[in-house]
Amino acid sequence: MEESQPTTNNSGNNKMIMLAAIAAVIIIIAAAGGYFFMRGNTNTTIEVPAEDSASDTNEMMQEESAETSPSSYNDGTYEATGSYSYHSGTEEIGVTVTLANGIIEDVEVEQLAKAPTSKTMQADFAANYKTEVVGMNIDDVKLGKVSGSSLTPNGFNDALEQIKTEAQS
Amino acid sequence: MRSFNFAFEAIGTLWVIDCFSASSSEKIKSQVLSRIEDFDKTYSRFRRDSLVWQISEKAGEYRFPEDSRIFFDYYSRLYKITEGKFTLLIGNTLSQAGYDVSYSLKPGKINKVPAESEVFSFDYPVLKVKKPYILDFGGLGKGYLIDIVSDLLKENGVDAFCIDAGGDIYCHNLQKSMRVGLENPLDSKQVIGVVSINNKSICASSGNRRRWDKFHHIMDPDSLSSPENVLATWVIAKDAIIADGIATCLFLTSPQKLFKYFEFEYLVLYPDMTFKKSKNFPSELFTAQKNLVE
Numbered sequence: 356m357e358e359s360q361p362t363t364n365n366s367g368n369n370k371m372i373m374l375a376a377i378a379a380v381i382i383i384i385a386a387a388g389g390y391f392f393m394r395g396n397t398n399t400t401i402e403v404p405a406e407d408s409a410s411d412t413n414e415m416m417q418e419e420s421a422e423t424s425p426s427s428y429n430d431g432t433y434e435a436t437g438s439y440s441y442h443s444g445t446e447e448i449g450v451t452v453t454l455a456n457g458i459i460e461d462v463e464v465e466q467l468a469k470a471p472t473s474k475t476m477q478a479d480f481a482a483n484y485k486t487e488v489v490g491m492n493i494d495d496v497k498l499g500k501v502s503g504s505s506l507t508p509n510g511f512n513d514a515l516e517q518i519k520t521e522a523q524s
Numbered sequence: 525m526r527s528f529n530f531a532f533e534a535i536g537t538l539w540v541i542d543c544f545s546a547s548s549s550e551k552i553k554s555q556v557l558s559r560i561e562d563f564d565k566t567y568s569r570f571r572r573d574s575l576v577w578q579i580s581e582k583a584g585e586y587r588f589p590e591d592s593r594i595f596f597d598y599y600s601r602l603y604k605i606t607e608g609k610f611t612l613l614i615g616n617t618l619s620q621a622g623y624d625v626s627y628s629l630k631p632g633k634i635n636k637v638p639a640e641s642e643v644f645s646f647d648y649p650v651l652k653v654k655k656p657y658i659l660d661f662g663g664l665g666k667g668y669l670i671d672i673v674s675d676l677l678k679e680n681g682v683d684a685f686c687i688d689a690g691g692d693i694y695c696h697n698l699q700k701s702m703r704v705g706l707e708n709p710l711d712s713k714q715v716i717g718v719v720s721i722n723n724k725s726i727c728a729s730s731g732n733r734r735r736w737d738k739f740h741h742i743m744d745p746d747s748l749s750s751p752e753n754v755l756a757t758w759v760i761a762k763d764a765i766i767a768d769g770i771a772t773c774l775f776l777t778s779p780q781k782l783f784k785y786f787e788f789e790y791l792v793l794y795p796d797m798t799f800k801k802s803k804n805f806p807s808e809l810f811t812a813q814k815n816l817v818e
Contacts (some may be wrong), residue, residue: 430780455780485798490714491810496705500760503691503707504730509653
């Protein structure tokens with residue numbers, strides 16, 4: 356983010372970027388809405404800012420575009436805030452989308468809920484929308500090689516063992 | 525076509541080289557070992573007979589071998605791109621933190637890291653050293669050495685080969701892509717996914733290995749601490765020097781900054797086991813829900 360700068364020109368491009376960001380926000384908020392709905396706690400209405408009002412509510416950030424980028428979207432980090440109505444009032448959720456080489460590379464969710472139940476649900480969503488990897492035993496996977504750094508230098512390992520021994524004595 | 529393989533220990537790790545070649549294995553093996561020895565004797569901060577050791581004791585002008593041109597070029601590019609975070613000067617910092625020549629692993633006082641220009645300047649083949657300083661060539665060293673050994677094998681008519689230097693790998697011209705498991709940093713008996721590579725290198729970096737006190741082998745020269753927001757990284761690139769360097773740099777800076785200058789694919793694993801990867805990282809990752817094939 357430290358290298359971001361506000362957009363000032365390239366309105367055609369901006370429109371595309373805005374569309375991309377809004378599309379991402381819709382996807383995320385739809386996912387969030389669906390998630391909340393599935394939990395059966397509330398009826399969720401999703402309101403996404405219309406395109407022409409987007410510039411008022413969205414804080415757009417743009418990085419310098421990569422020279423080699425083949426896509427029509429400029430690489431960079433885009434922030435937007437989406438809102439949806441909850442029975443106690445309107446709630447907001449912040450979304451930051453990182454585009455690299457024209458694809459959504461990362462999405463961060465900022466929790467902005469005010470009502471206690473909304474807070475809980477947004478926290479739950481933020482904690483669960485990302486996928487976690489799990490380990491599988493090497494013997495169960497057909498492999499030629501393993502890439503990692505378990506083969507640390509012998510000198511280092513010996514020293515570490517020695518320190519452990521000293522600590523135990 | 526004959527095939528043979530040889531394994532040996534060098535630069536502190538286990539190397540396994542599989543070759544498919546008409547040339548004699550003994551000739552190739554001795555050339556590889558002697559080339560690695562030359563490299564180590566120039567760039568290792570862990571041996572008292574190295575050029576880097578001399579630099580740590582005395583200011584002056586030091587003449588470097590031919591391979592230094594590319595080496596210093598990559599170091600200086602990554603130094604600029606990472607705004608000084610990826611630096612040869614980290615050798616002093618690692619050493620003061622306890623990762624020193626005698627592996628004391630006992631942290632002492634850690635000094636602020638100066639600008640490289642205050643310590644040295646390089647004009648091939650001469651390094652002007654203004655004050656004695658411990659330089660660390662570990663950030664790119666293993667990757668560069670894999671590329672050097674790879675060139676050597678090609679020059680010797682080895683048609684197809686795979687070099688594995690302690691989990692950093694380069695495969696050349698294999699009939700079938702190599703299936704490489706991505707080691708779980710928390711359990712070396714497990715993998716978190718599989719990639720298939722050929723004519724490419726994959727290098728890994730993990731903050732979970734080589735740990736002592738509150739440090740691991742990567743240090744941020746600004747905070748003088750080891751980054752803990754990333755658990756491990758894997759990078760695939762055409763050259764091992766790039767894969768190796770970027771695997772380290774992803775602990776220190778964002779992939780976006782590096783994409784402007786290098787072609788690579790990456791996977792970053794976070795301490796909570798969530799991940800971030802580039803679109804074309806050719807992996808099959810194991811997830812809690814199902815095997816995510818991409």
